[in-house]
Each structure stands twice: as structure tokens, then as C-alpha cells.
Amino acid sequence: MPELPEVETTRRGIEPHVRGRVVARVRVREPRLRWRVPRSLSRELPGQRIDAVRRRAKYLLLDTGAGSALLHLGMSGSLRLVREAMPAGPHDHVDIVLDNGWSLRLNDPRRFGSLLWTRGDPLEHPLLAGLGPEPLGAGFDGAGLHARARGRRVAIKPFLMDSRTVVGVGNIYASEALFRAGIHPARAAGRISLARMERLAAAAREVLEDALRAGGTTLRDYSDVEGAPGYFAQDLRVYGREGLPCLRCGAPLRAIVLGQRSTYYCARCQR
DNA sequence: ACTGGCTCCTGAGGGC
């Protein structure tokens, strides 16, 4: 579930509580996430001070002198800060217990998330090494999108959701960005002009920034570190609005499936 | 190299 705004909201929420703290221990109740939580994490993270809390794509990185914990929330994951003694509930799979009595608690009903440990530069980890640019960073623009799309027949929406194109744009924000840019989600990526790709890059950045300001989008189970929802759901213009009038032209919004993912758009405004 | 499809898992919601 979480896309970039939700992961970044989580990062900002935990950073002041976690940075500079020493990990007292790691409690793994259920190691069977997307990949098994490695024993090296429980062995090597305790005793380490967390020097930085970073985000790359939808991965959170907890950096220490000995290595980095690499955390992904998958579709249904969330992090909470709780008192260490707080009884664990269903799907509370892992606690990273800090030296001040607080715990970073990972809850993930579907277990599509992951928690890994890497000793080297985490950005060189195989899961991160091939990722495209950050959408809110300097390396993302229309020219890059246009160059990368050259000759590609894949629909623009799954192209935009491909983490080698740009990271952090998930199913909600892909539909929202294409609506804002006026581009039909099924249009072949290679058949979009440079000028329209520039609009798309700007639209993607804007929708992610707007969502970040609202604390992310809560559809069902996303919540921030304090347990509060994100408020961007009320600002979604097309996602989940099949049959409702387009906010721009009034035509009923449509839903199709692209790349096995629900896609929402206005057939009149998006070409 | 691209493309599309499958997969992991639990829970919510709708229809009957």
C-alpha cells in the first residue's frame, strides 16, 4: 500500500525517535515475510547506533556502523513506535527495541514487506542498485522519461510504475499523475512527445508533493508512526472514482485494467 | 531487450 508519500511520512515520523539511539535487541515473532528475515539482522544490529534513517524508493534504510537494515512495507506494512512492553497484536512481526524503552514495531498482515540486513553500502544492494531516479530529486525530468520510452510499446501507466523508470510511483499516484497531465493511461510510452513527458514529470512530482503534505493516502490500513491516517484520499481526482463525474469536464470516469492493476481515467480529458 | 503474467499472503466487502 504505501507509495512514496506514505513511506516518506513514515521515515519522517520515526527519524527523530530513532536516530542516534542504540538498538537493544531485535525480536522477530514471524520471520516469514517476502524473504525470510535473516538471522544476521538479529545477530548484528543489536548494540549498533542508528546513525541515519534514509529512504531510497520505497525502502527505508537504518544505517549503522556495522551495516544497514533494509525495510520495505510491501502492500500492507506499517511501522509504529510503541513502548517496549506494549503487548503485540496480530501481524506484529518484528520489534526493533531501542535503548530507551521504545520499540519500532513492524505490522504487516499480508507479509509482502521485507526486512533485510546488509553489511556494505545499502545503495549497492541488488534490490536497490538498479533503481531509477527519485521523483522528487534532480535526476527526474521529462527528457529522461522521453529518452527511456523511445521505441517502447508498453502502456505509459505500467511504464511509470516501473521502478527502473522512476521510483515511488505506485498504482494510486500513477493514475493521478496521468490525469493531471492529460495523458491516456493505455497510450504507448514510446508515442508520447517530449513536451507531454515534461508535463507528466511535473504532474508526478506535484501529486507526490501534494500527497506528502497531506501525510499520504489512507484507503484502508495505512497509518503513520503515531497511528494517524493520511488525508490525501479526499484529494484523489480519479483513483477509485469509477462512474463518478470527472472533476474537470463532468464525463463519467472509467476503470480499466493495465498490467493487472486497476486504472482510472477520464476518456475525454486524457488522450 | 521487452512484454505480459504469476506469485507471495491476509482481510474486507459484495452478492446471494
Added chain:
DNA sequence: TGCCCTCAGGAGCCAG
């Protein structure tokens, strides 16, 4: 009420 079906915010991996 209960049962069954479909769908869900990700993304790595595979076959063709």
C-alpha cells in the same frame, strides 16, 4: 448469518 468470490496501496521473477 454464512459462504464464496473478487479485489487490494508492491515488485521480483520467469517464460516466451
